[in-house]
Structure formats: structure tokens, C-alpha cells
Amino acid sequence: MRFLQEYRDPAPCRALLARIAAATTRPWTIMEICGGQTHAILRHGLDRLLPPALTLVHGPGCPVCVTPLETIDRALAIAARPGVIFTSFGDMLRVPGSRDDLMRVKSRGGDVRFVDSPLEALQLARRHPEREVVFLAVGFETTAPGNAMAVQQATREGLTNFSELVSHVLVPPAMAAILGSPANRVQGFLAAGHVCAVMGWREYEPLAARFGVPIVPTGFEPVDLLQGILSCVEMLERGEAGVENRYARIVKRDGNPSARAVVDEVFEVCDRPWRGIGVIPGSGLRLRAAYAACDAERRFDVGDIAPQEPRECISGEILQGVRKPDQCAAFGKACTPATPLGATMVSSEGACAAYWQYHRRNP
């Protein structure tokens, strides 16, 4: 695996850091969209090496963090039903709902299993025709193609015991919401490399033009991240708006057309509430009517869900880059990974969890 060594090599990192320092003449605030990028930045300590004039704020790109509480509560209710095998990616299992999480449902006898792919959940449905297998289909454009494919395959095979609880979200409408907010302080973006691998960057061009910001599709290794930051700073300093791809080994302008086609075939755009943020118009994906048979929300009537979010949690502001985790009064006190108040403290991509893990005291 050469990429791990080459893209973590300190020599090119130092050279890029020097170029960033030389290019930065004024204070700038840049948001990295993806929680994977946030964690990589903190894990490798890049934030400590940037010029003080540069502020990185952490974006909403953590699927675990933004999945609405209502979806989590619905998942918990379905998972607790006898006869159901409830499947999910691993890091959703500890996300707190209003009162519970999936791990606790499991400990009380719910059949909750974590899978590494929706196709694994499909395999469970084939092997257990007498059980209802439900997959919690959350995430951004990155996970949508796989989740769409599972629905397609289930439909093709006539599997009647497979369904997905869908709560997909889309990046560009969230960026528009952040940029349009009066509290916004973000001047440039590192776009999420893996979302762009699926979707390409064409859809970011009108955003960049409308709000006059640089948007730089960026990868996840130190060299990738520093290249992205350098491009963004250079564009800001030149007063340039537009999209500059700095993840060229993975991202093409049109993304992955076959992945996009599967998504388009199975899902349609809808309004979606984001946890801590609220409803963002046109920011979600739901199953098309033709695939309603695979829709767990229709299949399982769990009654009214009345989600209740802890009052102290400011994850909404954190996900929009308005505040940073260590500016929250509950951070490290009422709210720790062992006693999370919000999903940003749970997820392996959550900004609060990253601050707790790598930063909570200055070593």
C-alpha cells in the first residue's frame, strides 16, 4: 500500500506547509466538509502546523452526526421488534436516540448486527427468509450507490423480507445553507473527496459562482489535505471563486456515472431534517415510489416518534462551523464519549470526538 507512505511522507508535507505559510497574508476561515478530513487533520496534527491566520472549521460531513434523531428513534423502535434482524454500519450503533441507542436495544434482546456493506444485509435476508432484515441506510452521496444497489438487487431477486430505513443526505444543499446563513464565517471549502468521487464536482461550480467562494475537492491523507488547503488559500488570496480539484487521482469532473445512475434509479431528492441543524430543502434522498416495498418506514408502523434532543448540546452550531467543540460548555464535562449528549461526540468522524481524542488537553 504505497499510498499510505507517499501521502504521509513528512518531506512533501513540510514543503507544502512552507508554501501555505508564504501564501497566507490575511486571516482566512476554511471549512473541511467531511468528518474523515477533520479526524485526519487532528490525528496527524496538521492544525498545529498551519499559520495562525488560518482557521479550520469543521463541517457537517459526518453521516452519523447529522442523521436526524427521529430516524434514530425509528430505528430503535424497529430494531426492538421480534422477528427483525436490524443491520447497520458499526458506528451508528452507539449514536444516542432520545432515550436509547442500538447497543442497548441489542442488550435487551433486539437482534442488532453490524455489517460492513448493505450487500451483507441482503445476504442475511436470503439466508433468513423467515425474518425481516432491515438496513439503516444513512450517509452522504458516498454510501448511496451501495445502498441503492442493495435495493435494486432485492427487488430483482423478489426478496420480500429486505428493507432499508433511508435517511440519506446531500452535501451541496448543506453548503448552500451554511453560506446563506447570517452567522456564516466560512470563506472557502475543502470538499469531501469521496463524495466527489461519486458525484464529481460539476454541481459545486454554480455554488462557487453564486457565493463567490473557492471549493477544493480534497483527499484524506496529510499531503492531500495540505494541497487542498494551499489551493484554497491561494484562491482566497487572489480573490478567486471556483472549483479546483486537488484529489485528481480519485475524483473526475463527472464523478462515477454508473454509481450516479444507480442512485438516480432508486432514490429521489427530498427535504431532510439534519440533526442539530434543522430541515434543509432538497438535501435528502428517499426511495422512489417504485421501490416502496423496500421502504422500512412504510413497512413498520412504529407510531408517533417524538424525538427529544438534550438542551445543552450545540452540535448544530458545530456542524455549521459557527462554533468549535471546545467552545461548548458541556464539552469534556457533561459530554464525553462515554456519556455523549450529541452524535458529534460519538461518531468516529464527529468533530467533538476528534477534539476529545486528540486535543482535549494541550500535551
Next chain:
Amino acid sequence: MSDAPGFEGLSCPAPLAGHDTVQLAHGAGGRLSAELIDAHVLPRFRHELLAKLEDQAVFELPPGRVAFSTDTFVVTPLEFPGGDIGDLAVNGTVNDVAMSGARPLYLSVGLVLEEGLPLALLDRILGSMERAARAAGVSVVTGDTKVVDRGGCDGMFINTSGIGVVPAGVSLSAASLRPGDAVLISGTIADHGMAVMSVREGLSFRSTIASDTAALGGLVADLLAAAPGLRALRDPTRGGLATTLNEFARASRVAIRVEEGAVPLRPDTAAACEILGLDPLNVANEGKLVAAVPAAEAPAALAALRAHPLGRDAAVIGEVVAGEPRLVTLRTALGVERILDLPLGLQLPRIC
């Protein structure tokens, strides 16, 4: 012509002999239990104390302080690249005993078998326990077998307890680290955890990662001979290297600074960790030890580890410093220091 019944065709329906899976009766204490012990267990662990089949093993110990440890093994799948639950159960307890500096001598083995477990699989696992015990130089001298209903356990669970004798003058403790000490690891990290995960249901990446399960008694003896000032030993099993270092820092109320680049890691294991979004520093090892030694003894300790087949990739990975007590920090390749925390509970693969 007679209407008397024809007895010639009748036979007594004797219970079926010759099972190929574990039956509930195998644990009921009757004839089938005896058969299981006689045919499958005893031949593996030939020892006069065990063969007596008393309710206990009675033996003398060499003089010295006694180290005593127990561990219970539950792993899915039961067999994985590089090992199985059997050698894991022997090596795990042998290592827990050895981390006191003791020479491990005797083991007990408790088997909990699930009804329906293939006897061929049981034989393979007992065979690897036999080989692991022989390699570790320990004798299994007492044991127990129970069978639970199907669904009552996951194939089989194994408990082992072990006893060893600590050589005179040796006193190791996680609480004895001092600023200036060097911290060493005996080889590459995260291989066991990733080997098990690579064959878990549904995870279909091909890999050549094998578990590092091994008994470390010999390595410990060599290390003690080379570095008599050895402060502490621990095998970084569950929770990985990060957990062991945090345990050291807490027990000794010292800070530990680790060089990320110095921690030995196989490229394929590193890649597997990346794919699943796991930090190798949090992933389990089953044949490695972490040692803290006075700085002056570090070169001799490193040389002793590297001279042993189980310590070929040993490295000095960090030092004990007089920083904020109980804090472990990692210096990244870029020279930035960050916290190296305890992992929180389960390691869960990421969404994307």
C-alpha cells in the same frame, strides 16, 4: 403357521455409538462424558497428574513467589489465519503469567462446548492447545468440560488458569515506571486483531495477515537476563498498544511519549486498518509484549528481544517523561504531539 410374534427380527435399540458432533450427553457425566475425555482430551495433554482424573491436581512448586492468572476466551470465528481459540487460550494465560517475570508451569483448562460442535473441529482445537502447551513448556494438569444447549454459547468457550514461579529478585509492576525509562515493544502491532477481522462474516478482503499468537515465556526470560532492571511488562491484547501504555502511565503516575514512526507495523496490517477505519494502536495483539526498562538498559533489552525469534521486529518506541501524569502522547511523523487515548469500548468499522 403360528401367530406368535417373530422375535428373531427384533433387537434392542441401543443408543447410537460414534457421534461426529458434541451431544448434550457428552457433558452429563456419564459414559459419553468419559468417552469424550478419554478419546479426545486426555491423549492431548499426557500428564500423570491429569491422567489420575482426580478432582484436583496436587503438586509441589519450586521455591519462590507464585504468579497465578486466569483468562476466558471467546472468539469468533474459532479458527482464523495464524491460530485458533485453542492456542490463543494457552498462550493468553501463559503470557499473563509470564508478564510478572514468572516461568509458567501449570495450566487448568475449562471447556464450554456448544451442542452440535463438530468433534473434528474440537480435535483440531485440542491439537493446537497441545502444541501450544508443548511450545510454552507448560503442563495441563486439571480441567473440566461442560456442554450447553445449542445457542447457549458460540461454538466453544475456553477458560484457562495458569501458575508460574517468579525468579528470586524479580519484581515487575505497571506502577514502577520512572521518568527517563525507555518503552519497547517486541514486534509489529495489530496483526492478531486484523487477522480475526479479515475472516469475519462478510468481510471479503483477501489478506495474508496472520495472528501473532505465541507464548512469550522464553522471550521474557531472555529479556530479564539482559535487562535485570526491567520495570514492567504487559502484553497489549484487547485495546491494543494504546491501552497498555495508558495503563502504565496511570499506574505509575507518569507521562509517556511515543514516536509514531517507531512503532512497528506491517504494511498489509496498516492497509487493513485503513480500510476499516481502525487505529492499529487500538487493535489487539496476542504475541507481543510492551516493556519499560531504565534507559541505560534499553540497548541490551532491545538486543535481547531482537535475538529471539518472537522479538525480531522489536523496537524502542518511546520514553517515560516527567510531563502531565497519566498522559500518553504520540509524536506524529510531522513532529506534532497529540494525545494517545484509551479506545472507548468496541472498535466499530466506519460508515465511509
